[in-house]
Amino acid sequence: MPEMPEVETVRRGLVEQVKNKKIVNVEILYQNLITGNVDEFIETVTNARITNIGRRAKFLLIYLDNGYTIISHLRMEGKYRVSSDESAIDKHSHAIFTLDDGQMLIYNDVRKFGRMQLWPTATLDSNKSLVKLGPEPLSDSFTFENIKPRIVKHRKDIKTVLLDQSVMSGLGNIYVDEVLWQAKIHPETPANHLTDEDIKIIIDCSNKEIQTAIISGGSTVRSYLDANGHKGTMQDRLKVYGKEGEPCARCGTTIEKIKVGGRGTHFCPKCQVVK
Ligand SMILES: [Zn+2]
CATH class of the missing domain: 1.10.8.50 (Helicase, Ruva Protein; domain 3)
Incomplete structure:
Protein backbone atom coordinates (compact mmCIF):
# COMPACT_ATOMS: atom_id res chain seq x y z
CA MET A 1 0.00 0.00 0.00
CA PRO A 2 1.42 3.40 -0.83
CA GLU A 3 2.10 5.36 2.33
CA MET A 4 2.55 9.09 2.62
CA PRO A 5 6.19 9.17 1.39
CA GLU A 6 5.21 7.16 -1.69
CA VAL A 7 2.31 9.51 -2.39
CA GLU A 8 4.69 12.46 -2.00
CA THR A 9 7.03 10.80 -4.52
CA VAL A 10 4.10 10.37 -6.92
CA ARG A 11 3.15 14.02 -6.36
CA ARG A 12 6.65 15.23 -7.25
CA GLY A 13 6.66 13.08 -10.38
CA LEU A 14 3.30 14.45 -11.46
CA VAL A 15 4.37 18.06 -10.86
CA GLU A 16 7.23 17.50 -13.32
CA GLN A 17 5.05 15.83 -15.91
CA VAL A 18 1.56 17.37 -15.87
CA LYS A 19 1.68 20.76 -14.12
CA ASN A 20 0.28 23.52 -16.36
CA LYS A 21 -1.03 21.00 -18.91
CA LYS A 22 -4.61 21.27 -20.11
CA ILE A 23 -6.87 18.23 -19.93
CA VAL A 24 -8.50 17.97 -23.37
CA ASN A 25 -10.34 14.67 -22.87
CA VAL A 26 -11.38 12.46 -19.97
CA GLU A 27 -12.37 8.80 -20.09
CA ILE A 28 -13.61 7.04 -16.96
CA LEU A 29 -13.49 3.30 -17.60
CA TYR A 30 -14.50 2.21 -14.09
CA GLN A 31 -17.49 4.22 -12.89
CA ASN A 32 -17.02 3.45 -9.16
CA LEU A 33 -13.65 5.19 -9.26
CA ILE A 34 -15.53 8.48 -9.06
CA THR A 35 -17.22 9.49 -5.82
CA GLY A 36 -20.19 11.56 -7.04
CA ASN A 37 -21.66 11.98 -10.50
CA VAL A 38 -19.39 10.64 -13.26
CA ASP A 39 -20.85 12.85 -16.04
CA GLU A 40 -20.41 15.97 -13.92
CA PHE A 41 -16.83 14.90 -13.18
CA ILE A 42 -16.04 14.51 -16.87
CA GLU A 43 -17.77 17.77 -17.82
CA THR A 44 -15.99 19.79 -15.12
CA VAL A 45 -12.54 18.35 -15.71
CA THR A 46 -12.56 18.49 -19.52
CA ASN A 47 -10.79 21.61 -20.80
CA ALA A 48 -9.48 22.53 -17.33
CA ARG A 49 -5.78 23.19 -16.85
CA ILE A 50 -3.83 21.48 -14.03
CA THR A 51 -2.36 24.36 -12.03
CA ASN A 52 -0.53 22.25 -9.47
CA ILE A 53 -0.42 18.92 -7.63
CA GLY A 54 -0.71 19.04 -3.85
CA ARG A 55 -0.99 16.44 -1.14
CA ARG A 56 -2.65 16.08 2.23
CA ALA A 57 -1.53 12.92 4.07
CA LYS A 58 -2.16 10.16 1.52
CA PHE A 59 -4.54 12.19 -0.64
CA LEU A 60 -3.24 13.68 -3.88
CA LEU A 61 -4.82 17.01 -4.77
CA ILE A 62 -4.94 17.82 -8.47
CA TYR A 63 -5.71 21.54 -8.60
CA LEU A 64 -7.57 22.79 -11.69
CA ASP A 65 -7.83 26.35 -13.01
CA ASN A 66 -11.66 26.31 -12.84
CA GLY A 67 -11.97 26.42 -9.06
CA TYR A 68 -12.17 22.66 -8.59
CA THR A 69 -9.70 20.11 -7.25
CA ILE A 70 -9.61 16.37 -7.88
CA ILE A 71 -9.03 14.61 -4.55
CA SER A 72 -7.36 11.31 -5.43
CA HIS A 73 -6.80 8.53 -2.93
CA LEU A 74 -4.66 5.66 -4.27
CA ARG A 75 -5.69 3.28 -1.46
CA MET A 76 -4.10 -0.16 -1.96
CA GLU A 77 -2.72 -0.22 -5.49
CA GLY A 78 -3.61 2.99 -7.33
CA LYS A 79 -0.90 4.33 -9.65
CA TYR A 80 -0.47 7.12 -12.14
CA ARG A 81 1.49 6.86 -15.36
CA VAL A 82 2.19 9.52 -17.92
CA SER A 83 2.66 8.23 -21.46
CA SER A 84 1.87 9.05 -25.06
CA ASP A 85 1.85 5.36 -25.94
CA GLU A 86 -1.55 3.63 -26.24
CA SER A 87 0.10 0.38 -25.11
CA ALA A 88 0.39 1.92 -21.63
CA ILE A 89 -3.39 1.44 -21.31
CA ASP A 90 -4.53 -1.97 -20.07
CA LYS A 91 -7.52 -3.58 -18.36
CA HIS A 92 -6.48 -2.01 -15.05
CA SER A 93 -6.56 1.54 -16.47
CA HIS A 94 -9.65 3.17 -14.99
CA ALA A 95 -9.19 6.82 -15.92
CA ILE A 96 -7.41 8.41 -18.88
CA PHE A 97 -6.81 12.15 -18.95
CA THR A 98 -5.55 13.22 -22.37
CA LEU A 99 -3.37 16.33 -22.11
CA ASP A 100 -2.82 19.14 -24.60
CA ASP A 101 0.77 17.99 -25.29
CA GLY A 102 -0.49 14.60 -26.55
CA GLN A 103 0.50 12.77 -23.36
CA MET A 104 -2.00 10.79 -21.31
CA LEU A 105 -2.23 10.78 -17.53
CA ILE A 106 -3.39 7.21 -16.88
CA TYR A 107 -4.76 6.01 -13.55
CA ASN A 108 -4.28 2.26 -13.01
CA ASP A 109 -5.65 0.31 -10.09
CA VAL A 110 -5.49 -3.50 -9.94
CA ARG A 111 -7.50 -3.70 -6.72
CA LYS A 112 -10.04 -0.98 -7.68
CA PHE A 113 -10.04 0.50 -4.15
CA GLY A 114 -8.78 3.95 -5.18
CA ARG A 115 -11.21 6.85 -5.45
CA MET A 116 -11.39 10.31 -7.07
CA GLN A 117 -13.68 13.08 -6.00
CA LEU A 118 -14.16 16.57 -7.43
CA TRP A 119 -14.40 19.31 -4.80
CA PRO A 120 -14.43 23.14 -4.86
CA THR A 121 -10.87 24.24 -4.07
CA ALA A 122 -12.08 27.06 -1.78
CA THR A 123 -13.72 24.60 0.62
CA LEU A 124 -11.24 21.70 0.54
CA ASP A 125 -10.77 21.95 4.30
CA SER A 126 -14.42 20.99 4.80
CA ASN A 127 -14.21 17.81 2.71
CA LYS A 128 -15.07 14.97 5.06
CA SER A 129 -12.03 12.90 4.08
CA LEU A 130 -9.64 15.78 4.67
CA VAL A 131 -11.21 17.54 7.67
CA LYS A 132 -10.53 14.71 10.10
CA LEU A 133 -6.83 14.34 9.33
CA GLY A 134 -4.44 15.07 12.18
CA PRO A 135 -1.15 17.00 11.74
CA GLU A 136 1.36 15.29 9.47
CA PRO A 137 5.15 14.92 9.89
CA LEU A 138 7.31 17.74 8.50
CA SER A 139 4.37 20.19 8.60
CA ASP A 140 4.17 23.36 10.75
CA SER A 141 1.38 21.90 12.88
CA PHE A 142 3.38 18.77 13.77
CA THR A 143 4.43 20.10 17.17
ZN1 LIG B 1 17.01 -4.64 19.42
Whole structure:
Protein backbone atom coordinates (compact mmCIF):
# COMPACT_ATOMS: atom_id res chain seq x y z
CA MET A 1 0.00 0.00 0.00
CA PRO A 2 1.42 3.40 -0.83
CA GLU A 3 2.10 5.36 2.33
CA MET A 4 2.55 9.09 2.62
CA PRO A 5 6.19 9.17 1.39
CA GLU A 6 5.21 7.16 -1.69
CA VAL A 7 2.31 9.51 -2.39
CA GLU A 8 4.69 12.46 -2.00
CA THR A 9 7.03 10.80 -4.52
CA VAL A 10 4.10 10.37 -6.92
CA ARG A 11 3.15 14.02 -6.36
CA ARG A 12 6.65 15.23 -7.25
CA GLY A 13 6.66 13.08 -10.38
CA LEU A 14 3.30 14.45 -11.46
CA VAL A 15 4.37 18.06 -10.86
CA GLU A 16 7.23 17.50 -13.32
CA GLN A 17 5.05 15.83 -15.91
CA VAL A 18 1.56 17.37 -15.87
CA LYS A 19 1.68 20.76 -14.12
CA ASN A 20 0.28 23.52 -16.36
CA LYS A 21 -1.03 21.00 -18.91
CA LYS A 22 -4.61 21.27 -20.11
CA ILE A 23 -6.87 18.23 -19.93
CA VAL A 24 -8.50 17.97 -23.37
CA ASN A 25 -10.34 14.67 -22.87
CA VAL A 26 -11.38 12.46 -19.97
CA GLU A 27 -12.37 8.80 -20.09
CA ILE A 28 -13.61 7.04 -16.96
CA LEU A 29 -13.49 3.30 -17.60
CA TYR A 30 -14.50 2.21 -14.09
CA GLN A 31 -17.49 4.22 -12.89
CA ASN A 32 -17.02 3.45 -9.16
CA LEU A 33 -13.65 5.19 -9.26
CA ILE A 34 -15.53 8.48 -9.06
CA THR A 35 -17.22 9.49 -5.82
CA GLY A 36 -20.19 11.56 -7.04
CA ASN A 37 -21.66 11.98 -10.50
CA VAL A 38 -19.39 10.64 -13.26
CA ASP A 39 -20.85 12.85 -16.04
CA GLU A 40 -20.41 15.97 -13.92
CA PHE A 41 -16.83 14.90 -13.18
CA ILE A 42 -16.04 14.51 -16.87
CA GLU A 43 -17.77 17.77 -17.82
CA THR A 44 -15.99 19.79 -15.12
CA VAL A 45 -12.54 18.35 -15.71
CA THR A 46 -12.56 18.49 -19.52
CA ASN A 47 -10.79 21.61 -20.80
CA ALA A 48 -9.48 22.53 -17.33
CA ARG A 49 -5.78 23.19 -16.85
CA ILE A 50 -3.83 21.48 -14.03
CA THR A 51 -2.36 24.36 -12.03
CA ASN A 52 -0.53 22.25 -9.47
CA ILE A 53 -0.42 18.92 -7.63
CA GLY A 54 -0.71 19.04 -3.85
CA ARG A 55 -0.99 16.44 -1.14
CA ARG A 56 -2.65 16.08 2.23
CA ALA A 57 -1.53 12.92 4.07
CA LYS A 58 -2.16 10.16 1.52
CA PHE A 59 -4.54 12.19 -0.64
CA LEU A 60 -3.24 13.68 -3.88
CA LEU A 61 -4.82 17.01 -4.77
CA ILE A 62 -4.94 17.82 -8.47
CA TYR A 63 -5.71 21.54 -8.60
CA LEU A 64 -7.57 22.79 -11.69
CA ASP A 65 -7.83 26.35 -13.01
CA ASN A 66 -11.66 26.31 -12.84
CA GLY A 67 -11.97 26.42 -9.06
CA TYR A 68 -12.17 22.66 -8.59
CA THR A 69 -9.70 20.11 -7.25
CA ILE A 70 -9.61 16.37 -7.88
CA ILE A 71 -9.03 14.61 -4.55
CA SER A 72 -7.36 11.31 -5.43
CA HIS A 73 -6.80 8.53 -2.93
CA LEU A 74 -4.66 5.66 -4.27
CA ARG A 75 -5.69 3.28 -1.46
CA MET A 76 -4.10 -0.16 -1.96
CA GLU A 77 -2.72 -0.22 -5.49
CA GLY A 78 -3.61 2.99 -7.33
CA LYS A 79 -0.90 4.33 -9.65
CA TYR A 80 -0.47 7.12 -12.14
CA ARG A 81 1.49 6.86 -15.36
CA VAL A 82 2.19 9.52 -17.92
CA SER A 83 2.66 8.23 -21.46
CA SER A 84 1.87 9.05 -25.06
CA ASP A 85 1.85 5.36 -25.94
CA GLU A 86 -1.55 3.63 -26.24
CA SER A 87 0.10 0.38 -25.11
CA ALA A 88 0.39 1.92 -21.63
CA ILE A 89 -3.39 1.44 -21.31
CA ASP A 90 -4.53 -1.97 -20.07
CA LYS A 91 -7.52 -3.58 -18.36
CA HIS A 92 -6.48 -2.01 -15.05
CA SER A 93 -6.56 1.54 -16.47
CA HIS A 94 -9.65 3.17 -14.99
CA ALA A 95 -9.19 6.82 -15.92
CA ILE A 96 -7.41 8.41 -18.88
CA PHE A 97 -6.81 12.15 -18.95
CA THR A 98 -5.55 13.22 -22.37
CA LEU A 99 -3.37 16.33 -22.11
CA ASP A 100 -2.82 19.14 -24.60
CA ASP A 101 0.77 17.99 -25.29
CA GLY A 102 -0.49 14.60 -26.55
CA GLN A 103 0.50 12.77 -23.36
CA MET A 104 -2.00 10.79 -21.31
CA LEU A 105 -2.23 10.78 -17.53
CA ILE A 106 -3.39 7.21 -16.88
CA TYR A 107 -4.76 6.01 -13.55
CA ASN A 108 -4.28 2.26 -13.01
CA ASP A 109 -5.65 0.31 -10.09
CA VAL A 110 -5.49 -3.50 -9.94
CA ARG A 111 -7.50 -3.70 -6.72
CA LYS A 112 -10.04 -0.98 -7.68
CA PHE A 113 -10.04 0.50 -4.15
CA GLY A 114 -8.78 3.95 -5.18
CA ARG A 115 -11.21 6.85 -5.45
CA MET A 116 -11.39 10.31 -7.07
CA GLN A 117 -13.68 13.08 -6.00
CA LEU A 118 -14.16 16.57 -7.43
CA TRP A 119 -14.40 19.31 -4.80
CA PRO A 120 -14.43 23.14 -4.86
CA THR A 121 -10.87 24.24 -4.07
CA ALA A 122 -12.08 27.06 -1.78
CA THR A 123 -13.72 24.60 0.62
CA LEU A 124 -11.24 21.70 0.54
CA ASP A 125 -10.77 21.95 4.30
CA SER A 126 -14.42 20.99 4.80
CA ASN A 127 -14.21 17.81 2.71
CA LYS A 128 -15.07 14.97 5.06
CA SER A 129 -12.03 12.90 4.08
CA LEU A 130 -9.64 15.78 4.67
CA VAL A 131 -11.21 17.54 7.67
CA LYS A 132 -10.53 14.71 10.10
CA LEU A 133 -6.83 14.34 9.33
CA GLY A 134 -4.44 15.07 12.18
CA PRO A 135 -1.15 17.00 11.74
CA GLU A 136 1.36 15.29 9.47
CA PRO A 137 5.15 14.92 9.89
CA LEU A 138 7.31 17.74 8.50
CA SER A 139 4.37 20.19 8.60
CA ASP A 140 4.17 23.36 10.75
CA SER A 141 1.38 21.90 12.88
CA PHE A 142 3.38 18.77 13.77
CA THR A 143 4.43 20.10 17.17
CA PHE A 144 4.67 18.62 20.66
CA GLU A 145 1.82 20.90 21.81
CA ASN A 146 -0.48 19.65 19.06
CA ILE A 147 0.48 15.99 19.14
CA LYS A 148 0.76 15.21 22.86
CA PRO A 149 -2.94 15.69 23.76
CA ARG A 150 -4.00 13.65 20.72
CA ILE A 151 -1.85 10.70 21.88
CA VAL A 152 -2.20 10.64 25.67
CA LYS A 153 -6.01 10.77 25.67
CA HIS A 154 -5.95 7.15 24.43
CA ARG A 155 -5.47 4.06 26.60
CA LYS A 156 -5.08 1.87 23.53
CA ASP A 157 -1.69 0.59 22.40
CA ILE A 158 0.55 3.19 20.79
CA LYS A 159 0.76 1.25 17.52
CA THR A 160 -3.00 1.54 16.94
CA VAL A 161 -3.03 5.18 18.06
CA LEU A 162 -0.26 6.18 15.65
CA LEU A 163 -2.11 4.46 12.79
CA ASP A 164 -5.23 6.53 13.56
CA GLN A 165 -5.08 9.27 10.91
CA SER A 166 -7.07 11.66 13.12
CA VAL A 167 -4.28 11.55 15.74
CA MET A 168 -1.52 12.23 13.23
CA SER A 169 -1.75 11.62 9.52
CA GLY A 170 0.61 10.11 7.02
CA LEU A 171 2.09 7.20 8.97
CA GLY A 172 0.88 3.77 7.85
CA ASN A 173 1.76 0.27 9.01
CA ILE A 174 5.34 0.23 7.69
CA TYR A 175 6.44 3.56 9.11
CA VAL A 176 4.72 3.16 12.48
CA ASP A 177 6.74 -0.04 13.03
CA GLU A 178 9.91 1.78 11.97
CA VAL A 179 9.23 4.84 14.15
CA LEU A 180 8.54 2.72 17.26
CA TRP A 181 11.73 0.73 16.66
CA GLN A 182 13.73 3.96 16.28
CA ALA A 183 12.08 5.34 19.46
CA LYS A 184 12.68 2.05 21.38
CA ILE A 185 9.02 1.89 22.38
CA HIS A 186 7.11 -1.40 22.44
CA PRO A 187 4.10 -1.25 20.06
CA GLU A 188 1.74 -2.52 22.80
CA THR A 189 2.59 0.30 25.22
CA PRO A 190 -0.64 2.02 26.31
CA ALA A 191 -0.55 5.49 24.71
CA ASN A 192 -1.39 7.23 28.01
CA HIS A 193 1.73 5.69 29.64
CA LEU A 194 4.08 7.63 27.37
CA THR A 195 6.15 10.42 28.88
CA ASP A 196 6.70 13.84 27.32
CA GLU A 197 10.17 12.62 26.39
CA ASP A 198 8.70 9.56 24.59
CA ILE A 199 6.32 11.77 22.62
CA LYS A 200 9.11 14.15 21.64
CA ILE A 201 11.13 11.15 20.42
CA ILE A 202 8.14 9.83 18.44
CA ILE A 203 7.72 13.24 16.77
CA ASP A 204 11.42 13.49 16.01
CA CYS A 205 11.61 9.92 14.65
CA SER A 206 8.45 10.42 12.56
CA ASN A 207 9.95 13.51 10.91
CA LYS A 208 13.25 11.74 10.23
CA GLU A 209 11.60 8.56 8.97
CA ILE A 210 9.31 10.41 6.57
CA GLN A 211 12.14 12.68 5.40
CA THR A 212 14.38 9.69 4.68
CA ALA A 213 11.53 7.84 2.99
CA ILE A 214 10.74 10.78 0.71
CA ILE A 215 14.40 11.21 -0.25
CA SER A 216 14.65 7.54 -1.16
CA GLY A 217 11.42 7.58 -3.14
CA GLY A 218 9.30 5.50 -0.79
CA SER A 219 9.31 1.78 -0.21
CA THR A 220 8.35 -0.82 -2.78
CA VAL A 221 6.83 -3.47 -0.57
CA ARG A 222 4.08 -4.45 -2.95
CA SER A 223 3.82 -3.12 -6.46
CA TYR A 224 4.22 0.59 -5.89
CA LEU A 225 5.87 2.62 -8.66
CA ASP A 226 6.10 6.39 -8.85
CA ALA A 227 4.65 8.38 -11.75
CA ASN A 228 7.86 7.81 -13.71
CA GLY A 229 7.71 4.03 -13.24
CA HIS A 230 10.73 4.01 -10.87
CA LYS A 231 10.83 1.74 -7.86
CA GLY A 232 11.68 3.31 -4.51
CA THR A 233 14.72 2.19 -2.51
CA MET A 234 13.33 2.72 0.99
CA GLN A 235 12.70 -1.00 1.50
CA ASP A 236 16.48 -1.47 1.69
CA ARG A 237 16.57 0.90 4.66
CA LEU A 238 13.73 -0.56 6.71
CA LYS A 239 14.94 -1.81 10.10
CA VAL A 240 12.04 -3.93 11.37
CA TYR A 241 9.19 -4.03 8.87
CA GLY A 242 9.24 -7.44 7.14
CA LYS A 243 12.36 -8.46 9.13
CA GLU A 244 10.83 -11.09 11.41
CA GLY A 245 13.38 -13.83 12.19
CA GLU A 246 16.30 -11.53 11.37
CA PRO A 247 18.65 -9.96 13.95
CA CYS A 248 17.84 -6.47 15.25
CA ALA A 249 20.22 -3.98 13.62
CA ARG A 250 20.82 -2.42 17.06
CA CYS A 251 21.14 -5.32 19.50
CA GLY A 252 21.13 -8.57 17.49
CA THR A 253 17.99 -9.98 19.14
CA THR A 254 15.63 -11.75 16.71
CA ILE A 255 12.90 -9.45 15.39
CA GLU A 256 9.41 -10.75 16.15
CA LYS A 257 6.11 -10.31 14.36
CA ILE A 258 2.87 -10.12 16.35
CA LYS A 259 -0.64 -8.78 15.77
CA VAL A 260 -1.47 -5.47 17.42
CA GLY A 261 -4.95 -4.09 16.85
CA GLY A 262 -5.33 -6.63 14.05
CA ARG A 263 -2.27 -5.36 12.16
CA GLY A 264 0.95 -7.29 11.57
CA THR A 265 3.55 -5.60 13.78
CA HIS A 266 7.33 -6.04 13.77
CA PHE A 267 9.47 -5.18 16.79
CA CYS A 268 12.59 -6.04 18.75
CA PRO A 269 11.60 -7.69 22.05
CA LYS A 270 14.83 -6.54 23.74
CA CYS A 271 15.28 -2.89 22.84
CA GLN A 272 11.59 -1.96 22.56
CA VAL A 273 10.19 -2.06 26.09
CA VAL A 274 6.61 -1.71 27.34
CA LYS A 275 6.29 1.42 29.44
ZN1 LIG B 1 17.01 -4.64 19.42
